[in-house]
Every structure is written in structure tokens, then in C-alpha cells.
Amino acid sequence: MADGLTALSLGQAELSEATKAYFAKCEEKLGLVPNVLAAYAFDEKKLRAFTDMYNDLMLGESGLDKLEREMIAVAVSSVNHCYYCLVAHGAAVRQLSGDPELGEMMVMNYRVAELSPRQKAMLDFAVKLTETPHKIEEHDREALRAQGFNDRDIWDIGAVAAFFNMSNRVASAVDMRPNGEYHTMAR
16 A cells, blocks of 8 residues: 555645644544545545535435435445445444444345335435446336435435445545444444
8 A cells, every 4th residue: 555545655735724623523523534534635625525525415414314325325335346435334334223234234235134115225226326327217216206205315315326436436446445443333
């Protein structure tokens, strides 16, 4: 690992006070600064774009709860075999659900988990969007509506899936490694 976080030697930019405070908040709340943030710290503008989008999608107002958004992240990352996101977001699923087994099933194959019809429809859509986005049709959106998702929720499902497809590809391109602490969280 060139910089310890990725296979690249990018170093770290001089961080603004706001970013230093953000990292300190991560340390306080999570007990660590996620390596994805440290990896993006070579360019504060890119780091800010990443964190702004992540925070909006994963923590912002939505008809999807936090667990559902993390489940999408894991299902998409499973299809893409993204080591970083499977470890980090698998830990989030374990933690939010209180169910270590669910976290492991989600990482391996969400179809083996005991999911509600709503959750299964959501993940089926996210996976189809990941594997064959050109095959999404109105009946796919109708299947979500039949499970109680409104059009804003469908937007959010698509946006979370798309974000993780992008971040999975960046993580794979640079061989980004997860924080070791994620492996033992919520087990």
C-alpha cells in the first residue's frame, strides 16, 4: 500500500479547520476517521464533494431509514465485490440492525436473509440498477410503489445505489483498504 490507505502515493493536502473539525467529529462519534475520508484528503475539494453527497444520501431526510440505505450500500457492494464497502457498510448493517447474522448475509447474498417484501423489492431494484441499468423499466418502479415506496423514495434508492457503484469503482481502482476496526464492530 503506497500511502497505507490505497495503492497510490497521493499524500494529504493541508486541511482546512472545518475539515480538521469534521475528522475530529468522526473520531468522537465513530472512534476512527474512516479510511475513505483519509484517502480523499489528498484533495480537499474532492473530499468535500464526496462527504457532502454521502452525508446527504446516507444521513439526510428520506423515506428510507438508515438501515435500508446501508442495506442498499451492501447489496450493491456485494455485486461489485468492493472489499472496502463490504467491510465498512457490513459493519453498519450489523450495528443498525443489532443482528450480526443479517450483516453477514447481506455481504454474501441478501437473498438468503429474512427480509420484508419491501426490503427485498428495494434491494432487487438496487441490484438490477447495478447489474443491468439499461433494463430498468416502469414495471420495476411499479414493483417498488406496490411495496409502499413513493417516487421520492425511488429516487433515493436509485441515488444511493448509484453513489455506491461510483464509490465501489474508485475504491477498487485505488485498492482502498477499510479500517481494521470495522471487522470487529457489532459482532
